[in-house]
Amino acid sequence: METANDRKTLINSLQKNILQWEGYRPPPTGTQGLVGLGAVETAFPNGVFPLGTVHELVCSTTEQATASSGLISGLLSVFMQNGGACLWISLTGNIFPPALSGFGIEPSRLIFIRVTKDQEALWVMEEALKCAGLAAVVAEARELDFKQSRRLQLAVEQSHVTGFVLRNAVKKIGSTACAARWQVKSLPSEPVDDLPGLGFPRWEVELLRVRNGHPGTWIIEWAEGKFKQVEKEQTAKPFKRKAG
Amino acid sequence: MQHRYMAIWFRHLVTDWLTLRQPELKDQPFVLVVPEHNRMIVRAANPEAEAQGVRAGMPAADAKAITTNLQVIDFPLGQESKLLRHLGLWCIRYTPVVAIDLPDGLTLDISGCAHLWGGEKGYLKTVVLKLRGMGYDARAAIADTVGAAWAIARYGKIRPIIESGGQAEAIAGLSPAALRLEPAILDKLYKLGFRYVKSFMTMPRTVLRRRFGEGFLLRLAQALGTTDEYLAPIIPPVPYVERLPCLEPVRTDKAIEIGIEKLLQGLCSRLQAEGKGVRKVVLKCFRIDGKMVQAGITTTRGSHSVSHLFKLFGLQISKIEPALGIELFLLEAQKVEDIDPLQEKLWLGDPGLQDTALAELLDRIAGKIGPERIMRYLPAEHYWPERSIRPALSLKDISLAGWRADKPRPIRLLSKPEAIEVMALLPDYPPKIFIYKGKRHVVDKADGPERIEREWWLDKGEHRDYYMVEDEHGGRYWLFRSGHYDSGGAQWYLHGFFA
Numbered sequence: 001m002e003t004a005n006d007r008k009t010l011i012n013s014l015q016k017n018i019l020q021w022e023g024y025r026p027p028p029t030g031t032q033g034l035v036g037l038g039a040v041e042t043a044f045p046n047g048v049f050p051l052g053t054v055h056e057l058v059c060s061t062t063e064q065a066t067a068s069s070g071l072i073s074g075l076l077s078v079f080m081q082n083g084g085a086c087l088w089i090s091l092t093g094n095i096f097p098p099a100l101s102g103f104g105i106e107p108s109r110l111i112f113i114r115v116t117k118d119q120e121a122l123w124v125m126e127e128a129l130k131c132a133g134l135a136a137v138v139a140e141a142r143e144l145d146f147k148q149s150r151r152l153q154l155a156v157e158q159s160h161v162t163g164f165v166l167r168n169a170v171k172k173i174g175s176t177a178c179a180a181r182w183q184v185k186s187l188p189s190e191p192v193d194d195l196p197g198l199g200f201p202r203w204e205v206e207l208l209r210v211r212n213g214h215p216g217t218w219i220i221e222w223a224e225g226k227f228k229q230v231e232k233e234q235t236a237k238p239f240k241r242k243a244g
Numbered sequence: 245m246q247h248r249y250m251a252i253w254f255r256h257l258v259t260d261w262l263t264l265r266q267p268e269l270k271d272q273p274f275v276l277v278v279p280e281h282n283r284m285i286v287r288a289a290n291p292e293a294e295a296q297g298v299r300a301g302m303p304a305a306d307a308k309a310i311t312t313n314l315q316v317i318d319f320p321l322g323q324e325s326k327l328l329r330h331l332g333l334w335c336i337r338y339t340p341v342v343a344i345d346l347p348d349g350l351t352l353d354i355s356g357c358a359h360l361w362g363g364e365k366g367y368l369k370t371v372v373l374k375l376r377g378m379g380y381d382a383r384a385a386i387a388d389t390v391g392a393a394w395a396i397a398r399y400g401k402i403r404p405i406i407e408s409g410g411q412a413e414a415i416a417g418l419s420p421a422a423l424r425l426e427p428a429i430l431d432k433l434y435k436l437g438f439r440y441v442k443s444f445m446t447m448p449r450t451v452l453r454r455r456f457g458e459g460f461l462l463r464l465a466q467a468l469g470t471t472d473e474y475l476a477p478i479i480p481p482v483p484y485v486e487r488l489p490c491l492e493p494v495r496t497d498k499a500i501e502i503g504i505e506k507l508l509q510g511l512c513s514r515l516q517a518e519g520k521g522v523r524k525v526v527l528k529c530f531r532i533d534g535k536m537v538q539a540g541i542t543t544t545r546g547s548h549s550v551s552h553l554f555k556l557f558g559l560q561i562s563k564i565e566p567a568l569g570i571e572l573f574l575l576e577a578q579k580v581e582d583i584d585p586l587q588e589k590l591w592l593g594d595p596g597l598q599d600t601a602l603a604e605l606l607d608r609i610a611g612k613i614g615p616e617r618i619m620r621y622l623p624a625e626h627y628w629p630e631r632s633i634r635p636a637l638s639l640k641d642i643s644l645a646g647w648r649a650d651k652p653r654p655i656r657l658l659s660k661p662e663a664i665e666v667m668a669l670l671p672d673y674p675p676k677i678f679i680y681k682g683k684r685h686v687v688d689k690a691d692g693p694e695r696i697e698r699e700w701w702l703d704k705g706e707h708r709d710y711y712m713v714e715d716e717h718g719g720r721y722w723l724f725r726s727g728h729y730d731s732g733g734a735q736w737y738l739h740g741f742f743a
Contacts, residue, residue, distance in 0.1 A: 062741055063719040066656050070743020073655065083596040096657035096740065097621040097633055101647040108636065108643065109596060112619045113609060124609050133599035186718040186743070188688060197691040198714050201743050222743070 019045050019212060035078050037220065038229040040205060044180070045212040051079075052160035053179035054129075054152045056144060058208065060170045065140070067186040067203050069095065070103070072164050074222050076136055077104035079162060084135030087128045089113045089121050091140055104225050118142050122152070129155035129163050136162045142169040149176035181209040187219065190230075202230065246408055250339075250352040250368065251393035252375070252384045254331075257348045258320065259290040261327055264379045274315035277304045287319045291381070324348065331380070332478045338371055343475035349397070351390055351475055358386075364405050387411050390475070391467030395422035412468050416442035423463045429456050484522070484577035486510045493532050493569020497561055500529075500570070504557050505550070507575040512548045515580070521546025524579035525553065529564055530572040539564050541611055544639060545603045546583040552604045559611045597639050606639075623647050627696050629657060629739070651694060652712050654722040654740025661737035664723065671729035674711040678723065680738050685715040693725075712742065 035041065035049045044050055057072070059065040076086055086109065088095060093114040097107035115121045118141045125139040129152060144167050156163055165178070183206045189199035200223040207215045219230040254260070258276060263269050273293035277284040284304035296311040308314050324347050332342040332350050338361075341353035354367065361367040364386050375382035385396035385404040392411035396404060399422040406414045415422060418441050420433045432455070438444050444452065445464070453461055465471035486507045494500060504527065515521060526540040539560040547553060564570075606618055622643035624634040632648075666675035674690035692711035698704065706727035714720045720742035727734045 062656070063717075066654075066720075066741040066743055069655050073743070085597050085599070085602055092656075093619075094656045094658060096629075096654055098623065098647055098649075099653040099655040099657075099743075101649045102653070107647055108620065108622050110620070111606070112621070113613075114617045114619065115613060120613055123612065127608055128605060131601050131605045133601040134605075186720060188714060188716065188718040189720075191689075196689075198689050198712060198720065201720065202718070203743075 016046075022212065035075055036227045037075075038218075038227065040207070040216075040218050040220070040229075043207050043210055043213045043216050045210075050179045051162050052156055054149065054156055054163040054165060054177075055180045055182060056149070056165045056167060056176060056178040057182045057184060058170050058173065059166055059168050059184070063186055064184060065166060065168060067184040067201075068166050068182070069138075070201055070222060071182075071184050071203060071205065071220070072138055072166075073100055073103035073105060074227055075164075076138075077225075079135040080105055080109060082135075083109075085109045085111060085133070086135050087111050087113060087124075087137045089115055089124050089128070089137070089139040091115060091118075091121065091142075103222070122148050125163065125165070126151055126155050129161050130159055132159040132161065134161050136164065138164045138166070140166045140168075143167060143172065144176055144178075146174060146176055149178050153177040179211050180207055180213070182206065183208055189221075200224075200228075246388065247353065247355045248358065248364070248386060248388065248408075249390045249393045250354045250371070250384055250386045251345070251390065251397040252335075252350040252352070252371070252382050253394075253397040254328075254348050254350075254375075255381045255383060256288065256290055257324055257327060257380065258288050260380045261323070262317070262320075263290065269315070272315060273298070273311055273313070274317055275304065275307055276317050276319040278319045278321070284316070329478060331375075335371070336479065338367070340479075340481065341475060341477045342479075343477055345394070349394070351393070353475060353477075354386065368404060387414070389467055389469040390473045391415075391424065391463065392469070394424060395467060398422060412445070415467055416440065416445060420444075423460075423467055425460060425463055429460055432456065482576045482578060484511060484514065484580055486575040488573040488575075490571050490573070493566075493571050495566045495569045500561055500564060500566065501558070503570075503573045504561075504575075505554055507573055508550045508553050508557075511575055511577060512550045512553070515548040515577070519582060520580050521548045521583035522553070522577040522580055524577070526576050526578055527557065527560075527564075528574040528576065529566070529570045530574070531567050532569050532571050533567055535567070537564055537566075541607075542579075542615070543603070543607045544610070544615075545600075546581045547604070547607075548583070549604075552607070555604075556607055556611050559608065603639060626699065628699055628702075629653070629696070630659075631699070631702075652691070652742070654720075655743045657722075657740040658738070661724070661739040664736050664738050666723075666736040668729075672709075674713055675723065675736065678713075678736065678738075680721075685719065685721070687713045688716045689714045710739070 037049060041047060041049050057068040059068045080086055088110055093112060095112065097110065100107045113124055115124060121139050121141045125137055128134060128137040144165055152163055185204045187202045187204050189202045192199045200221045202219065202221045204217060205220050206217045209215060221228045221230055271292065273296055274290055275286045275293055275298060276288040278287045286298060286300055286302045286304055286307050288300055289298045293311060293314060298307045298311060304316050328344045328350060332344055335342045335350060335352060339352045339354050339357045343351045345351045358364045358367040361370050368384055368386055372382055372384050383397050385393045385400055387393040387396060387406040388408055388411050392406060392415055395415050395418055396406060399418045420438060420441060421430055423441065449461060462471065466473045488503055488507050494503060522543065523546055524542045526538055528536055528538045530536050541556040541560060610618060620636040621633040622636045622641065623645045624632055625645050626632050664678045664680045666678040668675045674687060674692055676687055678685050690711050690713040693709040695707055695709050697707045708724040708726055710722060710724045713723055721738055722740035722742065723736060723738055725734050725736050
């Protein structure tokens with residue numbers, strides 16, 4: 001027993017050392033659970049949501065893209081709480097600002113950039129990621145190859161701005177230099193207090209790839225201004241209700 | 245500083261031009277005519293025709309009667325202003341301030357320019373000889389005032405250069421017409437026996453004002469120099485301008501970069517000292533083949549930062565075509581504004597929208613993809629979803645109305661609602677099934693309706709009943725029915741997606 005425990009602590013400390021050599025510094029106190037994603041955060045190295053990196057979100061349908069924007073909006077509300085501004089670059093430009101106030105963001109602090117080509121989107125994103133005064137940068141693009149993601153990663157290493165890339169060309173998905181690859185799908189909501197109609201927005205958040213972390217799947221709800229994790233057993237029994 | 249002006253008079257401006265265009269007209273009397281009251285009136289006559297007694301203002305028939313083989317040509321209307329502009333631009337080589345004096349003259353502000361040609365005498369001789377060499381019969385005069393120079397150029401007989409302060413003496417012996425007066429006043433003066441300026445120059449102003457009006461006094465004062473006269477230069481001066489002549493023509497990108505950086509350093513140090521920032525800068529590159537290429541940048545906020553402006557120009561350098569080489573760079577700050585000094589914040593908190601780095605980033609993006617693509621929204625006091633937001637005018641723009649969060653709104657709103665096919669159980673019930681883009685969605689849960697009326701004072705049409713629905717896979721949509729269910733033409737649309 002003694003030796004097994006010793007071995008475990010040894011392995012733990014060695015893993016921490018490896019993380020440190022790879023550039024992951026032990027997190028400053030008080031950053032655990034910062035973004036409020038609960039168990040999702042434990043999947044990341046050191047158990048902390050990686051700020052100052054680029055995350056990619058894979059979305060094949062408009063519904064998935066919308067669910068992904070919901071998750072990002074929830075995260076932005078944390079990043080923007082000190083009064084920072086955020087850039088949202090998109091090809092469609094159909095984000096509706098009044099809805100964002102429901103996610104705790106002041107929509108007037110978001111600057112929308114409408115682009116016509118992937119190339120433009122990535123150029124603007126790279127320039128924006130170099131600007132340390134921004135809270136976060138979100139870009140909607142079709143594709144992202146390894147070279148482009150590496151450029152984005154190099155840009156954030158200087159400025160420590162967090163970037164999100166929503167990509168919808170899922171067929172040709174290759175490896176990228178992003179810290180994490182997410183897929184967010186909307187799930188049927190659960191009624192609140194047995195009232196008819198829709199409940200809180202609920203998503204299946206899947207981490208497909210995490211650098212030095214553990215991929216997994218979680219169910220998250222946006223309820224009363226913060227993320228709430230839902231246990232999987234609860235969703236096993238589908239709740240059917242007549243519309244109306 | 246004492247101003248000195250030169251007036252140039254082209255005695256036969258349009259006829260000289262026509263002779264240059266059509267050399268066969270040389271040494272042949274011809275007149276240019278305009279129709280007036282059903283007859284042709286001579287507007288201009290060339291020296292040969294004038295020698296035979298033809299004068300401007302004469303009917304063409306009379307002119308024909310008193311001369312032999314006179315050619316009558318239509319007057320090219322509007323040509324004189326074009327010609328004068330052309331000649332004025334040519335005169336920029338002698339002074340930066342050149343004004344057009346219709347119908348037949350130019351006025352040059354030559355203060356501080358004459359010594360480059362060895363004094364006023366040499367200057368005047370050079371200009372007049374050059375113009376005559378070009379084929380224009382020009383007369384010029386230099387004086388302290390525009391009025392006196394004009395008078396001496398046209399009516400002076402002794403010397404074309406009037407020493408500083410000598411204008412009263414110089415114009416005293418001229419006819420009143422030398423004062424640029426209207427024909428009616430000239431007639432009156434002639435009737436009253438005033439044949440020379442000196443005969444009324446010393447009269448009390450009140451007496452003259454009563455008989456000839458304020459305009460007459462103004463012209464007299466302008467000629468004598470007691471009132472200032474302002475010129476409207478052909479090329480308006482830009483207050484903030486930097487120039488960089490190159491010893492050797494510049495052709496490479498690197499050399500252009502160095503040139504821009506040097507110019508910006510000069511401009512920005514000046515702006516910084518005056519507490520100003522540029523909003524619009526234009527770089528003009530004069531090439532050795534005589535062409536000019538330019539590149540411009542604009543900023544969202546006044547800036548005097550060399551590195552920032554240089555970055556903005558960096559995006560434009562590829563658009564500058566040096567061809568055989570650029571010999572002169574000219575940097576003009578066309579729009580300059582005061583900038584309020586920003587206070588450094590010591591306490592925590594992100595700078596947000598007032599961050600200089602953000603403004604600079606937006607400038608770069610605007611330079612690359614265009615300023616119209618950058619948008620920021622503020623709430624507008626409308627219920628109609630498409631009208632509930634308005635674009636912000638600037639980064640400082642704020643809205644007094646707050647964002648409404650009491651009603652559910654979709655995170656993605658289609659700019660144009662898309663028609664869907666639905667099946668609803670009962671009127672005023674949300675749809676049970678809807679088909680959007682060929683895909684069938686079975687509605688599992690729904691909220692609504694939320695009725696939004698048309699703003700009838702803005703546009704006409706049906707109201708909308710919005711439903712928030714969720715299908716069996718968890719997709720959440722914003723649907724609406726346009727108009728009442730029983731009105732027959734009720735059509736369903738999908739307008740947005742909820743997260």
